Amino acid sequence: MSGVPRVEASQAERPLFFGVDVGGTGIKIGLVDNQGRSVERTRIDTWEERGPADAVTRVRRAMDELLQKVAVGWPEVAAVGLGTPGTMDIPRGLILAPPNLPHWRNFPIRDALSDACGKPVWFANDANAAAYGEYWVGSGRDHPSMIMLTLGTGVGGGIIIEGMSVDGRHSFGSECGHIIVDSRDDARLCAWGGGRGELEAYASATAVVARTKELLEAGRESSLGRRIAREELTALMVAEEANAGDPLALEIIDETARWLGIGIVTLVHTIDPGLVVLGGAMDFGGEQAPAGRRFLEGVRQEFRRRAFDVVAHSTQIEFAQLGSDAGYIGAAGIARAGWLKTAGRSPGDRLADAPGMT
Amino acid sequence: MSGVPRVEASQAERPLFFGVDVGGTGIKIGLVDNQGRSVERTRIDTWEERGPADAVTRVRRAMDELLQKVAVGWPEVAAVGLGTPGTMDIPRGLILAPPNLPHWRNFPIRDALSDACGKPVWFANDANAAAYGEYWVGSGRDHPSMIMLTLGTGVGGGIIIEGMSVDGRHSFGSECGHIIVDSRDDARLCAWGGGRGELEAYASATAVVARTKELLEAGRESSLGRRIAREELTALMVAEEANAGDPLALEIIDETARWLGIGIVTLVHTIDPGLVVLGGAMDFGGEQAPAGRRFLEGVRQEFRRRAFDVVAHSTQIEFAQLGSDAGYIGAAGIARAGWLKTAGRSPGDRLADAPGMT
Structure with a gap:
């Protein structure tokens, strides 16, 4: 705080x-x-x-x-x-x-x-x-417009354009967790609503846990394998093991960052807000942690790789402050x-x- | 007109x-x-x-x-x-x-x-x-907000929220043709900008022609195969052969509608405008043609199949009027x-x- x-x-x-x-x-x-x-x-x-x-x-x-x-x-x-x-x-x-x-x-x-x-x-x-x-007093306070993604159990979204929140005709505006990032027939399912291939199924804590379990069950070697014998797997645990250098945990962070970057390209090409803020507890430790910094840098890299020149380097992607x-x-x-x-x-x-x- | x-x-x-x-x-x-x-x-x-x-x-x-x-x-x-x-x-x-x-x-x-x-x-x-x-005097005249997709050589986008156009911080707002609908590594490339997997590469006239040629070159039987011996392939030609019942042309229309429906889910979950209008020349003949009506119905079906309940049936998808x-x-x-x-x-x-x- x-x-x-x-x-x-x-x-x-x-x-x-x-x-x-x-x-x-x-x-x-x-x-x-x-x-x-x-x-x-x-x-x-x-x-x-x-x-x-x-x-x-x-x-x-x-x-x-x-x-x-x-x-x-x-x-x-x-x-x-x-x-x-x-x-x-x-x-x-x-x-x-x-x-x-x-x-x-x-x-x-x-x-x-x-x-x-x-x-x-x-x-x-x-x-x-x-x-x-x-927008009012945090990461967005110097910006007229911004998008915020709240990464937690799910992925929440908020879009502010010149001080006005995009609420939508059916109060379903800014539901950025439900944009489609994976259109394959076997794409992951959202816990909420059951939509297929939506950002929430790739960039939430729920998704991180599910994906990590999949890889562990497939026999991948990881320090997480030993921990889950004693504790329930969480996204925080993935961050901790990533900080300690566990390759599987690092891979999960990179993969999550990549999906989030893809989603942000779509959102920025739609809104062009100048700023995208990542909030919520699922930040792999945020700015203070190596895992969190790697996550943010991964998001930025995927975004810059795919976004149009005119927005790729002029759009800021930052962690939330509040x-x-x-x-x-x-x-x-x-x-x-x-x-x-x-x-x-x-x-x-x-x-x-x-x-x-x- | x-x-x-x-x-x-x-x-x-x-x-x-x-x-x-x-x-x-x-x-x-x-x-x-x-x-x-x-x-x-x-x-x-x-x-x-x-x-x-x-x-x-x-x-x-x-x-x-x-x-x-x-x-x-x-x-x-x-x-x-x-x-x-x-x-x-x-x-x-x-x-x-x-x-x-x-x-x-x-x-x-x-x-x-x-x-x-x-x-x-x-x-x-x-x-x-x-x-x-x-929005002013066409399909959107009874709506406070709407999204329009202009399907032509490329795919243009316009977003109006309560009478205001989403121009964006770098005049790159509403570029709905450049949302990512296919995140696979081998997804199609945009002619403009070279982005991979963007809607424009799946729902423009350019995309329809490219995809049809691919299938013809792969040996698929079609009345289009005989026509392209004499004429250059166009999206209009695909519409004409679809109206005559050619299975390949019908498949192309269905596939294009499916991709467009996926893109519209993402846009509606972001903006929730109440209305999505399809304009531009790449409408397979529009309301007047069987192919155009099939295209519109295909878009609506894919949208309803994937969108959240609260917007799936309350969001109109219509052809443009002007x-x-x-x-x-x-x-x-x-x-x-x-x-x-x-x-x-x-x-x-x-x-x-x-x-x-x-």
Whole structure:
């Protein structure tokens, strides 16, 4: 969280905004100031099976505790931003059928949270919210447009063009994990949705684990073979063994980078954003680790090898800066942009418009 | 040109706009009214090797003749829209290095045309201009967002999101012909740019001809084999033989549709536009021909088979309506949107913003 801009409550620029980032196991809630700095944050369990109404009540309680902790009153909070995993109906404020929230189907979460807080709520896809956070105060803060890929269990996507998030007509815009990178009949299947040959099946932690297991089961020699006798295989473990020089782990990283590079060529030839940001936990250790740096360099090489000259060397590909804070910061930023537009006020910076584009 | 809205000069809503659509062999110039109706149009040769300054002079002369023909004066023309093939630098108004305009490199065409006409000129990629034309008064006129693929010698792309064209940071946005649909090492190469496995190498007229020749040379039986003894093979010829029931021609159409469907899945999962429009001459005869209808149905089937449920059946895939007039009409529309914004005037319709997004 070293890259997250922070500020004391007393120094925070008013108004403040809450950002809420809902995941399958946890909900992050953060108070963010008018410049995108994190004042305070907390995390509660999702307790998915208790249903969304219960979670909304607990989110409100957590917000009260958080405000009390930093001695801020609700009148200083202008609006709330809410990010949830898709599928969803953003204009109507509905969760539809997210695979990791099976008991939350067709729930009007935007209005429920608004009623609970007494504040207007802006609603976004979780990956688009994370992209907006990086755009506002992270890796993208000097760029008018960017694409973010969130590499985790799956691959999330967020596209920001001149401050506006590409939400799509059916709230299915920016689903960059589901672009097709492998059109062969025997291409890998996505865990979510079951699509064949989609980026998520090649560049997620799930994919890394599956591919590594395949090679180990095929009899390939690796230090990972000894470890999985005792522990469950993870992408982090692949990174660790790659750092120690294990050839199989290095091969997996190179292969994953190659697929991701192919996907990024397609996305850049479609959007030409100037910047592509790689976020999420599946970063092989990121900038700090040899494996992470090798991964990033591999992505860049495959991209440059295949992309058109005019974008090959002028498009930056970087790791994200906000870590898992990107989601709530971005949700708060989306709320801020929407609130400013509704209030008919100019934000005094480049974030002039409400961020949702359908 | 049956789908092109037309109006008599006396009935045309003022102000008027010129649209100019520059191609490798011809330049189309059209006078368009404030509602997107074509008042009059003409075509001049590009005469590429004479260079761009000569062409600009002749465009101005053609505009004068066109205005004279319909008894309209220059004061009734508010602005000019100009579409050219990429690569280009839209913010600076430069043609960079289009493969079909080798003598026009690095030419400041926007300002040259503005000087020649004494009018402000808005500059766009030709495929984006065509998409904007379809968006304004063609297949997309009831949609806030759309993607258009122009199938011809190559595959051009245009993406419109809420009235704004995705131009990109390096004027390389919406280059949908260059998304990767085949990541195999031996995938087909693009004629332009030399990229491997890009949509253009599978869904252009060039690709159809190349693939048909491959199969004929491999000894496949076909009525096309007899025809190419006398004539040069074209995509139109493949459509004709498909209409007559030739199995090889039908197979080529199905294969082309399948690749295009794969590409459209990727584009829709990225943008979720609600509408995808197929334009350009490489339509196997379009709605009027059995081959064209089979092609469109094949594209839709592959798309529905692979796309996420939430977009699979709610996304329309249709042929374009404006034919080769889309380019100048769209260029005029882009000029109109930009002119209205510059003038600080509300257009009184959904096209409120200047269309370029970088």
